[in-house]
Amino acid sequence: MRCLSLKTELSWLIGTLMLLTLLINLSILIVHAGPRIRAEDDTSIHLARELVVTAIGSLQETDDPLPALNRFYESLGKLRHVDVKVLSGNEEAAALPVEASSKSQSSVPGWFVDLVHAAPRKLIVPVVIRGVRYGRIAIVSNPVDELEEIWSDVSWLALVSLLVTSMILGVVLLLVRKSLKPFEGLKRGLADLESGKSNVRIEQRGAAEFRAISAALNSLSETLDRIKTENRSLVDRLIRVQDNERKEIARDLHDEAGPCLFSIRAGVVALSELTNGPRPDFEKIRQNCASVNRASEVLQSLFRALLGRLAPRGLSEFGLREVLKGLINSWQVSRSDVTLALACPHDLSTLDELTALTAFRVVQESLTNIFRHAEADSAQVRVEFGVLPSSSTEQDFEGAPALLIEIEDNGVGIPDHPSLGLGLLGMKERVQALGGAISIGRRAGCGTRVAASLPLPKDEDDDE
Numbered sequence: 001m002r003c004l005s006l007k008t009e010l011s012w013l014i015g016t017l018m019l020l021t022l023l024i025n026l027s028i029l030i031v032h033a034g035p036r037i038r039a040e041d042d043t044s045i046h047l048a049r050e051l052v053v054t055a056i057g058s059l060q061e062t063d064d065p066l067p068a069l070n071r072f073y074e075s076l077g078k079l080r081h082v083d084v085k086v087l088s089g090n091e092e093a094a095a096l097p098v099e100a101s102s103k104s105q106s107s108v109p110g111w112f113v114d115l116v117h118a119a120p121r122k123l124i125v126p127v128v129i130r131g132v133r134y135g136r137i138a139i140v141s142n143p144v145d146e147l148e149e150i151w152s153d154v155s156w157l158a159l160v161s162l163l164v165t166s167m168i169l170g171v172v173l174l175l176v177r178k179s180l181k182p183f184e185g186l187k188r189g190l191a192d193l194e195s196g197k198s199n200v201r202i203e204q205r206g207a208a209e210f211r212a213i214s215a216a217l218n219s220l221s222e223t224l225d226r227i228k229t230e231n232r233s234l235v236d237r238l239i240r241v242q243d244n245e246r247k248e249i250a251r252d253l254h255d256e257a258g259p260c261l262f263s264i265r266a267g268v269v270a271l272s273e274l275t276n277g278p279r280p281d282f283e284k285i286r287q288n289c290a291s292v293n294r295a296s297e298v299l300q301s302l303f304r305a306l307l308g309r310l311a312p313r314g315l316s317e318f319g320l321r322e323v324l325k326g327l328i329n330s331w332q333v334s335r336s337d338v339t340l341a342l343a344c345p346h347d348l349s350t351l352d353e354l355t356a357l358t359a360f361r362v363v364q365e366s367l368t369n370i371f372r373h374a375e376a377d378s379a380q381v382r383v384e385f386g387v388l389p390s391s392s393t394e395q396d397f398e399g400a401p402a403l404l405i406e407i408e409d410n411g412v413g414i415p416d417h418p419s420l421g422l423g424l425l426g427m428k429e430r431v432q433a434l435g436g437a438i439s440i441g442r443r444a445g446c447g448t449r450v451a452a453s454l455p456l457p458k459d460e461d462d463d464e
């Protein structure tokens with residue numbers, strides 16, 4: 001039954017219910033049929049007996065009762081509901097074919113007669129006139145009429161019930177079909193959504209429940225469309241940023257590493273020529289060595305800067321606190337107009353690499369934003385062990401150990417609806433990927449506050 005359609009299930013249910021009702025009605029009719037026939041038989045037999053007794057009584061004064069008796073016997077054949085037979089002196093009443101007669105005379109099927117089980121009644125009335133015995137009259141009830149009546153009732157009831165059941169079934173199926181029509185639209189819409197189609201809209205029609213589901217699906221489809229568009233534009237931006245980054249690295253390598261390498265090579269060639277001569281010019285050799293050394297130093301610092309851009313150096317060797325100090329110092333050298341303060345009360349070297357890198361990226365992007373957008377003259381960075389704040393996470397994790405990161409500046413403050421670049425988005429995604437929480441907003445008074453919390457394994461804050 002479980003894999004049948006709703007229409008088929010309803011048809012089965014209604015059909016079975018109606019059939020049960022019909023069967024119950026028929027059973028009641030059949031159960032009552034026996035007593036009904038018996039009562040009728042009793043009345044008929046009683047009336048016939050009264051008639052016979054009265055007739056015999058009226059002949060008591062007759063000298064020759066035989067002609068009158070024969071006429072009476074003939075008239076008995078016209079009685080309804082009973083069979084009357086005149087038995088001669090030695091004929092047995094039990095030999096009367098009572099059951100067979102009721103079956104053979106009627107159009108009622110034998111199985112129905114057997115089912116009703118209305119055995120005919122018999123009665124023997126002796127014919128005695130003025131002390132002389134003239135035989136016996138056997139009166140046998142004949143329930144054919146009654147049986148036919150009941151059979152006709154049963155047949156009509158079955159026929160009418162079948163017709164009504166079919167009509168009700170037809171009407172219900174029509175109604176079900178009509179009310180389930182919106183399902184087709186919903187099914188199509190869901191299939192379209194599943195296949196990744198955009199701009200899927202479902203017509204809102206039918207019952208209130210279907211309208212509500214269609215509206216919910218439409219809004220789901222709108223949300224999916226919006227997310228798809230946002231994702232597409234983010235991927236575009238990501239690709240552009242990556243391309244720009246690659247171009248910048250290529251330009252740095254070309255413009256700075258290229259001349260250095262050329263200078264080193266030229267210096268080495270000159271040195272080899274100078275040392276190959278019969279009288280080496282030590283002054284020139286010294287000058288060449290110094291120039292090769294300078295070019296190597298420039299190349300080294302260029303590579304350091306490049307590596308620093310690609311991945312923070314020393315995170316696994318020295319820990320997050322030292323790398324943050326290095327980041328702040330390098331900013332302090334290039335942007336002395338902004339005073340930076342770092343508060344890092346705990347030794348963060350036990351942090352796992354991913355948490356440390358995420359924390360570093362949050363601080364790095366926040367500081368970059370401060371120098372690009374905040375117009376601040378001071379900023380504070382605080383990174384420490386603590387517990388997950390209740391507002392930032394699900395209740396189950398409330399109070400769990402966490403790394404807390406806070407960056408504040410006293411600049412113009414982030415707009416209420418900033419145009420999202422990759423920086424804020426990247427920060428949010430990194431933090432959320434670790435199951436943490438981040439809030440970016442205006443600070444009370446002035447400036448901007450970025451606060452992030454990254455969950456830690458239970459024993460991570462043992463060093464506190």
Ligand SMILES: Nc1ncnc2c1ncn2[C@@H]1O[C@H](COP(=O)(O)OP(=O)(O)OP(=O)(O)O)[C@@H](O)[C@H]1O
Binds near residue numbers: 409423
């Ligand atoms: N500390 C801040 N003070 C004032 N405005 C800020 C600050 N940080 C971010 N903003 C605002 O938020 C916007 C989004 O910052 P986000 O870092 O996402 O992008 P971006 O810095 O403009 O570009 P990028 O993708 O290179 O990071 C910025 O354009 C800026 O208007």
Ligand SMILES: [Mg+2]
Binds near residue numbers: 369421422423
């Ligand atoms: Mg930015």
